Amino acid sequence: MLAPNHRATIDATLPVVAANATAITGRFYERMLGAHPELRNLFNQGNQASGEQKQALAGAVYAYAQHCDTPAAIEPLLNRIAHKHASLGISADMYTIVGRHLMAAIGEILGDAVTAEIAEAWDTVYWRFAGELIAREAVLYQDAGITPASFLREYEVVERVAEGDVAVSLRLAPTDDAPPPAFKPGQYVSVQVELPEISLRQLRQYSLSDAADGKTLRITVKREVGDDARPNGLVSTHLARHAETGSRWLVSNPFGDLALDTGATTPVVMVSAGVGVTPLHAMRRHLARHQPQRRGVFVHVAAHGGRHILKRELDAATQIDDLIVYDAARSEDRLGSDHHHAGRFALAEHAATIVRPDADYYLCGPLPFMTAQRDALLGQGVAAKRVHFEVFGPDLLTATL
Numbered sequence: 001m002l003a004p005n006h007r008a009t010i011d012a013t014l015p016v017v018a019a020n021a022t023a024i025t026g027r028f029y030e031r032m033l034g035a036h037p038e039l040r041n042l043f044n045q046g047n048q049a050s051g052e053q054k055q056a057l058a059g060a061v062y063a064y065a066q067h068c069d070t071p072a073a074i075e076p077l078l079n080r081i082a083h084k085h086a087s088l089g090i091s092a093d094m095y096t097i098v099g100r101h102l103m104a105a106i107g108e109i110l111g112d113a114v115t116a117e118i119a120e121a122w123d124t125v126y127w128r129f130a131g132e133l134i135a136r137e138a139v140l141y142q143d144a145g146i147t148p149a150s151f152l153r154e155y156e157v158v159e160r161v162a163e164g165d166v167a168v169s170l171r172l173a174p175t176d177d178a179p180p181p182a183f184k185p186g187q188y189v190s191v192q193v194e195l196p197e198i199s200l201r202q203l204r205q206y207s208l209s210d211a212a213d214g215k216t217l218r219i220t221v222k223r224e225v226g227d228d229a230r231p232n233g234l235v236s237t238h239l240a241r242h243a244e245t246g247s248r249w250l251v252s253n254p255f256g257d258l259a260l261d262t263g264a265t266t267p268v269v270m271v272s273a274g275v276g277v278t279p280l281h282a283m284r285r286h287l288a289r290h291q292p293q294r295r296g297v298f299v300h301v302a303a304h305g306g307r308h309i310l311k312r313e314l315d316a317a318t319q320i321d322d323l324i325v326y327d328a329a330r331s332e333d334r335l336g337s338d339h340h341h342a343g344r345f346a347l348a349e350h351a352a353t354i355v356r357p358d359a360d361y362y363l364c365g366p367l368p369f370m371t372a373q374r375d376a377l378l379g380q381g382v383a384a385k386r387v388h389f390e391v392f393g394p395d396l397l398t399a400t401l
């Protein structure tokens with residue numbers, strides 16, 4: 001619990017900090033990356049350009065300040081960030097750098113309004129936030145048998161398969177003789193690429209798109225095409241161009257807290273759109289291989305067959321019912337075999353197929369898609385604790401709390 005005087009100061013200043021949050025975190029990034037240019041490698045340059053990174057940090061610190069005395073509310077946010085940090089090799093000493101520049105940025109933006117008492121209360125909140133993450137990240141590193149200094153391992157692309165017009169699947173084998181780490185279906189790895197065009201190294205998370213086979217890990221990468229708000233995906237474009245069979249890449253241990261409960265026997269309902277299919281496909285493959293009697297539903301929405309990622313692996317030898325939806329089907333897409341429904345997907349129209357007693361629901365896709373499906377499931381009487389989803393990319397406050 002925060003001390004009563006700190007709680008009172010935080011509650012009194014939350015509105016002004018919220019009103020200035022993106023200015024504060026914008027200044028924070030300028031200061032910190034100016035003083036430590038090497039840290040630019042750690043931040044997604046696309047998210048920096050679009051401003052989402054600022055929003056993410058502001059959202060996380062604000063949410064923590066508001067809810068830190070209610071562990072059940074804040075736990076999912078802390079776990080999600082800790083897993084992502086472990087996949088990036090974040091070390092405890094980085095929190096000192098972040099804390100120093102964040103407090104200085106608050107002082108610069110809010111000026112004389114920041115009394116010694118206010119500075120002390122926010123410093124306390126920051127260090128509690130940092131301490132919670134440092135502790136969780138230490139456990140994740142220890143469980144994985146790695147340290148932040150050794151979080152990447154070299155893998156070779158042993159198979160490359162095009163997924164329709166938009167994505168490529170890369171099967172990766174460690175170049176040392178040891179097997180790859182175990183993982184849970186739904187987890188992701190970070191892949192590091194060198195980008196000489198911006199003189200940076202970048203790490204990006206990709207969900208593992210196949211169940212564990214003890215020899216390889218597989219990722220599926222969609223080429224992210226930019227628009228006015230954000231540039232082309234630097235890393236996905238780079239991988240699409242250069243990740244040929246035989247090429248070698250540095251890859252993190254698998255992390256991520258959105259994972260199938262492989263010990264349960266209850267039905268599993270997987271609902272994805274676009275490249276959001278990847279973690280749910282790994283779940284489906286796990287069920288087919290290791291729990292073939294477990295029942296479930298696999299719903300996937302794609303624009304049409306050319307955009308249907310991992311389509312070739314929809315085998316029928318499971319207790320999983322498929323519902324494939326193309327919302328802009330082409331003339332060559334066959335209704336009944338390639339897809340089962342044409343037109344915009346609305347979960348309520350398929351409730352009889354999708355909603356099952358005792359099921360756990362896993363959602364993955366664009367944020368508006370997940371929000372719509374979550375609302376629809378709650379509208380069908382499904383309990384919120386049964387609906388699992390994560391926001392990939394900067395954690396947006398509205399999506400996590």
Ligand SMILES: NC(=O)C1=CN([C@@H]2O[C@H](COP(=O)(O)OP(=O)(O)OC[C@H]3O[C@@H](n4cnc5c(N)ncnc54)[C@H](OP(=O)(O)O)[C@@H]3O)[C@@H](O)[C@H]2O)C=CC1
Nearest residue numbers: 207273274275276279301302303345365366368369372392
């Ligand atoms: N582990 C994880 O958490 C992962 C998350 N992702 C996330 O998944 C997302 C996938 O994006 P992308 O492949 O570009 O998806 P798209 O934007 O291409 O969407 C896929 C399909 O879903 C449809 N759709 C989108 N929103 C809705 C909605 N509200 N209701 C019904 N249909 C909808 C789209 O139709 P229309 O275009 O008409 O809207 C489109 O046909 C990304 O945001 C990515 O970050 C991806 C991989 C892993």
